Amino acid sequence: MVAPRNICQMSSWKTHGITITLALVALVGFLHILQLNTHVGSTGAAERRGPPKGPLIHVCLCSDDRDLRPTAVAIRSAAVSAAEPERLVFHFITTPEFADTARQLFREHVPGVRIEVHHNAKLDAQLSGLISWRKSSKSRRVLASHFNFAPFYLDLYLNEESRGGKKFSTQRLIYLDTDTLILGDLAELHDMDLKGHSCAAVPYCLQRMEDYVNFEVLNELGFENVYDPKACIANRGLLIIDVPTWKQKNITGKIEDWMTRYRNAERDLWLGGMSQPPWLLAMNGDYMELGEEWNCNSLGRDTMSMWESVTLRKNGYDHKALRGLGVKFGPYGSISPYVVTCSINAKLLHYNGEMKPWVADRLRRQSPACSLPRSVDHKWTWQKTVRVYCDDITFVSCSELWSLFISQRAVGALKDLDSEWVEEERRWLDQRREDREKAEKERKDKEKKAKEDQEKKDAEKKEDKDKDKDKDKKKDKDKDKKKDKKKEPEKVDSQADAKADAGPTPKEAETKDTKVEEAPKAAPPEKEKEVAAAPKEEAKPPPSEVPQKPEEKKKAKSKDKEKTKEKEKKDKAKKPKEKEVKKDKDKDKDKDKKDKEEKERKQREKDEREKKDKEEQENLQEGDGDAADEGDAEDDAGGDGNDGSGSDEEQ
Numbered sequence: 056m057v058a059p060r061n062i063c064q065m066s067s068w069k070t071h072g073i074t075i076t077l078a079l080v081a082l083v084g085f086l087h088i089l090q091l092n093t094h095v096g097s098t099g100a101a102e103r104r105g106p107p108k109g110p111l112i113h114v115c116l117c118s119d120d121r122d123l124r125p126t127a128v129a130i131r132s133a134a135v136s137a138a139e140p141e142r143l144v145f146h147f148i149t150t151p152e153f154a155d156t157a158r159q160l161f162r163e164h165v166p167g168v169r170i171e172v173h174h175n176a177k178l179d180a181q182l183s184g185l186i187s188w189r190k191s192s193k194s195r196r197v198l199a200s201h202f203n204f205a206p207f208y209l210d211l212y213l214n215e216e217s218r219g220g221k222k223f224s225t226q227r228l229i230y231l232d233t234d235t236l237i238l239g240d241l242a243e244l245h246d247m248d249l250k251g252h253s254c255a256a257v258p259y260c261l262q263r264m265e266d267y268v269n270f271e272v273l274n275e276l277g278f279e280n281v282y283d284p285k286a287c288i289a290n291r292g293l294l295i296i297d298v299p300t301w302k303q304k305n306i307t308g309k310i311e312d313w314m315t316r317y318r319n320a321e322r323d324l325w326l327g328g329m330s331q332p333p334w335l336l337a338m339n340g341d342y343m344e345l346g347e348e349w350n351c352n353s354l355g356r357d358t359m360s361m362w363e364s365v366t367l368r369k370n371g372y373d374h375k376a377l378r379g380l381g382v383k384f385g386p387y388g389s390i391s392p393y394v395v396t397c398s399i400n401a402k403l404l405h406y407n408g409e410m411k412p413w414v415a416d417r418l419r420r421q422s423p424a425c426s427l428p429r430s431v432d433h434k435w436t437w438q439k440t441v442r443v444y445c446d447d448i449t450f451v452s453c454s455e456l457w458s459l460f461i462s463q464r465a466v467g468a469l470k471d472l473d474s475e476w477v478e479e480e481r482r483w484l485d486q487r488r489e490d491r492e493k494a495e496k497e498r499k500d501k502e503k504k505a506k507e508d509q510e511k512k513d514a515e516k517k518e519d520k521d522k523d524k525d526k527d528k529k530k531d532k533d534k535d536k537k538k539d540k541k542k543e544p545e546k547v548d549s550q551a552d553a554k555a556d557a558g559p560t561p562k563e564a565e566t567k568d569t570k571v572e573e574a575p576k577a578a579p580p581e582k583e584k585e586v587a588a589a590p591k592e593e594a595k596p597p598p599s600e601v602p603q604k605p606e607e608k609k610k611a612k613s614k615d616k617e618k619t620k621e622k623e624k625k626d627k628a629k630k631p632k633e634k635e636v637k638k639d640k641d642k643d644k645d646k647d648k649k650d651k652e653e654k655e656r657k658q659r660e661k662d663e664r665e666k667k668d669k670e671e672q673e674n675l676q677e678g679d680g681d682a683a684d685e686g687d688a689e690d691d692a693g694g695d696g697n698d699g700s701g702s703d704e705e706q
Contacts, residue, residue: 107142112245114229115213117148117205121471123157124413124461125233125406127165132460133237134168142242145170148205148212150179164465173212182208185311187318188329196485198329204314206230206291207307207334210298230294234355234411236457238430239402244295244349253304255295255343257350260287261363267332272324276316282339289342290350291331292405309337351401353393354423354453355408361388370396376441380424380450393423395453401428404456412454413470417479422454433459541636 114133116126126147134140149157151174161170182201188194205212209230213223227245231237249255265284273282301307313333317324325332359367365388367377372394382390398404404425406412415422424439427449437452461469 108139109142109242109246111144111225112142112229112241113144113146113213113225113227114231114241115146115148115206115209116231116233117202117212118233119150119153119200119202120233121153121156121473122413123160123469123471124466125411127161127465127469128457128460129231129233129235129237130161130165130168130170133231133241135460136237136239137242138240139242140168143169146173146209146213147171148173148175148202148209150174151176160469164462164468175212178208178211185314185318186329187314189323192323192325192329193327194329196481203330204310206294206330207310209296210302226298228296228298230291230296232292232405232407234406235292236404236406236460237402238404238428239349244293244345247295249295249297249300249343251300252341252343253297253301253306254338255345256289256291257293257345257347258287259290259350259352261366262288264288264335267328267335268325269323272320272322276320276324282336286340288331288335289338289344290352290405290407291334292352292407293345293350293403295343295345304341306337310334313337347397348400348402350403350405351395351397352405352407354395354398354404354425354457355406355410355412356393356423357408357410357420358385358389358391359393364388364390367394367396371443372441376443379441380439381421392421394450395423395425396448397426398428398453398456399426399448404428404453406453406457410454412457415454422452424450425453425456427451428456431456431459537635 114130116129118126130145133145134143137143145168147157147161147170149172154172154174158170158172161168161172179201182204186199186201186204188196188199209228210223229241229244244255247255263284264282264286267288268282268284270282270284273279310333313324313336317333367390377390377394380394382392382394384390393408393410410418410420410423412422422437427435427438435451436455438449440447440449442448
C-alpha cells in the first residue's frame with residue numbers, strides 16, 4: 056500500500072509546538088502507520104511491532120453521513136500527529152445499515168489504524184424521540200440528527216450488544232467532531248488531570264450564552280439569575296470526558312431534561328443550535344478549560360461578523376493586509392471570506408460552518424484563509440503573505456490544508472454521490488417549500504389587504520352617503536323654512552284683510568256699546584237742584600262723532616303712526632322674500648329655457664343627420680324606384696314620431 060501524498064509527520068517536540076521537516080513527510084508518516092496496532096474488530100492491516108507504552112487512548116467520532124472523507128481525514132491526521140500512534144483506538148458510531156460498509160471502506164483506505172465501528176438501534180430510537188426541531192430556531196435541519204447528540208451517550212454506544220458480550224470499560228474518552236483536523240498529540244489530552252470536572256473543552260468568548268439561549272424563556276421556566284448571559288460558551292468540537300465523574304454528576308440526564316423543556320416550551324428556548332445549547336445549560340460553566348490552540352474554529356465559515364472583524368483589525372490587520380488576502384467588506388462591517396488567524400499555532404482545526412472543504416467545489420466560493428501552521432510545509436496552490444505590525448504572516452487556503460491528509464484515490468472511494476445529491480435535493484425541496492410558504496403568505500396578505508381596503512372604501516362610501524343624506528335633509532328643512540317664511544307675511548296680510556272685511560268682533564262691539572251706554576256719574580248733592588232745573592239735553596252722538604280732545608287726538612295719531620310703521624316694516628320684510636322667490640322662478644325659467652333649447656338643438660342635429668342619410672340612400676338606390684321611396688318615407692315617419700314623443704317626454 057502506497058502512503059498518501061502530502062502527509063506531514065512530526066520529528067521532535069519543541070516546548071509547546073512540534074517541528075516537522077519536509078524530508079520526513081512521506082517516510083516517517085508511512086512508518087508510523089505501519090507501526091499501529093491491530094486487534095479483533097480493528098480495520099488495521101499492519102501487524103503490531105510491540106505493545107503500547109501507555110494506556111490506550113479511545114477517540115470517538117459519530118456520524119450517519121455516508122460520505123466518509125471528513126471522518127477519514129480526522130482519523131488520519133490524529134494518527135500521523137501522535138507521538139505514540141499505537142496507543143490510539145478510534146470508535147466510529149453510525150447507523151446499523153451503514154456499519155459493515157464503513158468497516159470495509161476504513162480497512163481499505165485508512166490502513167494501519169485501529170478503527171472500531173459501533174451501532175445501537177434502540178439507543179438511536181430513544182434519542183430520536185427526545186429531539187425536536189423548530190424552523191423558528193434558525194438552526195439547520197441537519198443538526199437535528201440524533202448522531203449530533205451521540206457524544207453525550209458514548210459509554211452506552213461503546214457497550215452495545217455487537218461486542219459479543221465483552222464489556223467496554225475506560226476512565227477517559229476523547230470525542231472529536233468529524234469536521235476536525237488534528238495537528239497535535241491527543242495523548243496530551245488523555246493524560247491530563249481534569250481536577251474533578253466531568254469534562255474539558257475550549258472556551259469561545261466571541262460568542263456568549265445570550266447568543267444561544269433565550270433568557271426571557273429561561274426566566275419564565277424559573278431559572279432567573281442561575282445563568283450568566285455574558286458567560287463565554289464552550290465549543291463541543293473537542294470534548295474530553297471523565298466517564299465516572301460524568302455519570303456521577305448525571306450530565307446526560309440534565310441534557311435530556313433541557314431537551315424536554317425545549318420541546319414543551321411555547322417559545323424557542325435556544326436559537327441557532329441543537330446539541331450545543333442543552334449541553335451548555337447542563338454544564339453551566341462546570342468544565343475544565345483547554346487552551347484555544349485545541350479548537351481553532353470557524354474554518355468552514357464564509358463570513359466574519361462585524362464584531363469578529365473588529366477584533367481582527369485591532370490585532371493589526373489594516374486595509375492593505377486585508378486587500379492582500381482578497382477580502383471584501385459587507386454593508387455592515389462584515390468581511391468575506393473568513394480570515395482564520397489562530398491556525399498558525401493550532402493543534403486542532405475545526406471546520407465548522409457551511410464551507411466544508413469536501414463541498415467547497417459545489418459552493419463555488421472562495422475558501423476561508425488560514426494562517427499557515429508552523430508544523431506543516433507544502434507547495435500551496437493559493438498562498439498570500441501579508442505584513443501585520445512587523446511580521447510577515449503567510450496564509451493558505453483552509454480547504455487545501457485539509458486535503459493534505461487524504462489521497463485522491465481515497466477521495467474517490469469514500470465520497471458518497473448518492474448522499475451528496477440527496478443533500479442537494481433536500482435543499483431544493485426545502486427551498487421550494489419555503490418559496491411556496493412565502494408565496495402563500497404573500498397571497499393571504501394581499502387578500503387581507505384587499506379586504507381591508509374594500510371595507511375601508513365601503514365605510515367611506517357609507518359615510519359619504521350618510522353625509523349626503525344629512526345634506527339633503529338639511530336642504531329640505533331649509534326649503535321648508537323658506538316656504539314657511541314666505542307664507543307667514545301672506546298669512547298675516549290675509550288675516551288682516553279678513554279682519555278688516557269682517558269688522559269688529561261681537562265682543563269688541565259689546566265693549567263699545569257698554570262704553571257708550573255707561574250712565575253718567577252722579578252729581579254732587581249741591582248741584583242736584585241745578586241738574587233737575589236744567590232742561591233735558593239731546594241724546595249724545597256715537598263715540599265716533601263725538602269731538603275728541605287734543606290729548607286724545609295726539610294719542611290716536613301716534614297709534615296710527617305706529618301702525619303705519621309696522622306695516623312699512625312688514626312690507627320691507629316682504630319685498631326681499633318676494634325678490635328671492637322671483638329670482639328662483641327666473642332661474643328655473645332660464646334653466647327650462649336652456650334645456651328646451653338644448654333639446655331642440657339635438658333634435659335639429661338628428662333631423663339633419665337623418666336627412667343626410669336619406670339623401671345618400673336615395674343616391675345609392677336610384678334604380679329601385681318608388682318602393683324604396685315609400686319604405687324610406689315610412690321609416691322617416693316612424694323615426695320622427697318616436698323622436699317627437701321622446702322630446703315631449705323629456706320636456
